[in-house]
Amino acid sequence: MHYDCAIIGGGAGGMAAALSASQRGVEKIVLLERDPAVGGILRQCVHDGFGTLYLKKSLTGPEYAAHFKNQLKNTPVTIKTSASVLELSGEYGAFSVKYLSKTEGPARLTADTVILAMGCRERTLGQLRIPGSRPSGIYTAGTAQYMMNIQNLIPGKNVVILGSGDIGLIMARRLTLEGARVSLVLGEKATGLARNHLQCIQDFNLPIRFGFTVVSVHGYKRLKGVSIAPVLADGRPELSKKTYVPCDTLLVAAGLIPETDILDSDFVRLDKNGGINVYDNGQTSVPGLFACGNVTGVHDLVDKVSMAGKQAGESAASFLAGKPAASGEKLPDAYLEKEPTCEVLNSxxxxxxxxxxxxxxxxxxxxxxxxxxxxxxxxxxxxxxxxxxxxxTPRRMLTTTVKTAAGGLVPVKSSVPLPQRSLLKAMKKIRKITLTSSVAPGTIICKNILNSGADIITTGEAHEN
Incomplete structure (x- = not known):
């Protein structure tokens, strides 16, 4: 089939791009997503904090994804899920997209314009070149998050987290809420948003060390511990000062890499960090080819990914109408604003x-x-x-998951913030709940938990295993 616009990636950027292009009059749009449902990484991000910039309210990941998914239902956008793109080639008016679909098998479509919204992937332990054996118990933070929030699996009981960025901090809190022990969080530099350091580390008195890294892992079948050492000014570890930390699980949260594997470097220009080079309007070096979100460079907020997707969709629509957006178009001030990092807390x-x-x-x-x-x-x-x-009395939103009788999970949150000191006690009660039937998002499953005035409500659909 031939489309006016093909969008690769159904996460926050891709959905916003599809929606904005449709609102600008583009009729034949296809959205390709390799997962069984659109939403991308948002489906496993059960914590809140999404949408404060773009939607002016705080939502969980599933709620934020549902906002765009519901809006797309009222558009002519064709959504193809379980469709992995293998290759992109061609030029304006004749872009060719080859993909492998669960329902169609090997397939191909053509499009006048293409918007790239593939997001990014995690840097693994192997890419960090840390020596040692390769026992079970070593995961990227995103993999562990998927295990906990989608598959109902706990990675381990005694955890060390390598990386003090936002995903590492969020997983430290998630593991603590589920009863695991976070022995140590390590970071070469003080990174991560201030709110995550406050709500994920300080709230639970978790140990965190800056200027340290893991220099080796120990264990044969299962991880038994890691050796850590301070990092010198030139980036090398000071091995003479290394120490041993026992643990059965290591989470690697060592940064993200733009997902550009389907692209040939001779086809579109990439920057030195591997992201796709774009002008302010989302246009790449190839006319008719646009890109948005983390595939162009890692963004600190998903709201900014959606803003970039919206702009790319609008630019593609203008391009199709013969009115390409100016390459110097100014981004909204909110897009450029930086949320405070953990250094603010120290001051x-x-x-x-x-x-x-x-x-x-x-x-x-x-x-x-x-x-x-x-x-x-x-x-x-x-x-x-x-x-x-x-x-x-500091209060925090409680976000977690609840089991279903079928063995799946449903994301939930408290209707209002709970006293911070009562979060772990509330979690013990929530872990005893099992839903026997399917419930719609927004359903109250536990009223007035701990007599706090807060109800526990569902925030998304069940993920069945």
């Missing part, structure tokens, strides 16, 4: 707190001479309310 004074309700990251100051303390530094009423809670 806070004793009477200061960080507001984590949106990417602005206001620093709230408390005048303790007053009772209750007078708060300044907030830029909205929500920030003032958050500050009052954070000073007296």
């Amino acid at each position: 806070l004074k004793e009477n200061e707190r960080l507001c984590v309700l949106c990417p602005k990251g206001c620093i709230l100051s408390f005048d303790t001479a007053c009772e209750p303390p007078e708060i300044t530094g907030y830029r909205c009423r929500r920030g003032l309310h958050h500050g009052r809670e954070e000073w007296k």
Whole structure:
């Protein structure tokens, strides 16, 4: 079949691109996704914090994906799932996409324009060239997240996490909530968003070390421990100071690599980090070929991936209409704004707190001479309310999964934030719940948990094994 626009990748960027291109009048659009459902990595990200920039509200990963999936139902976009793209070639008006589909087998389509939204993949232990045996118990953080949130499997009981970026921090909290012990989180540099350091590390008093890395793994059939060492200024580990840390699981959260394997470097220009070079409007070096999201370079927020997808869809529509968007088109200021990193937390004074309700990251100051303390530094009423809670009784949204009788999992969250100190107690009660029948997203499965005033509600559909 021939389409006006073919979009490769059905994650946050691909769905936003398909939606915006359709809204701009493009009629024949096909979206190719290799997983059984659209949503990409969002399907396994049961934590909240998505959408604060793009949708002005905080959603879990499944809820954020469902927002776009539901909007696509009202468009003529053709969605092909379980369809892995093998090769892209051609030029404007005659792009050829070869793919392997569960329902169609080997197949091919052509398109006038193509939008690349394949996202990125994780860097593995092998790519880090860490010596040692290769026992079971070593996973990338994303693989462990998939195991826990989709397959209902716990990677291990005593975990070391290599990487202090956002996925490593989020998995530290997820493992702790599920009863595993996080012995240590390591990072060569202080990376990751401030809100994740606050809510994933500081809230649970988890040990974290900056300036360290894993230098070897130990164990034959199952991992028994890792050796760690400080990192010198030139990036080499100081082996004379290495120490041994016992553990049965190592999660590698050592960065992401743009997923460009289907592309020939002679076909489209890539940057030095392997991402696709694009102009501000999403146009690549090939006329009619656009790219958006993490395939162009890793973004710190999924909201920015959606913004880039929206822009790529609009640019493709303009290109098809014979009106290519100017290469110097200015991105929205919100796209360029950087959310505070963990370094902000280290600079806070004793009477200061960080507001984590949106990417602005206001620093709230408390005048303790007053009772209750007078708060300044907030830029909205929500920030003032958050500050009052954070000073007296910090509260957090609880996100997790619940088992089904069929052996699957349903993502859930608390209807309102719970007191931070009661999260682990609430988890013990939630782990005892088993859903005997299928429930729709938004269903209350546990009312007023721990007499906190919070209900536990479903945030997505069941993942059956």
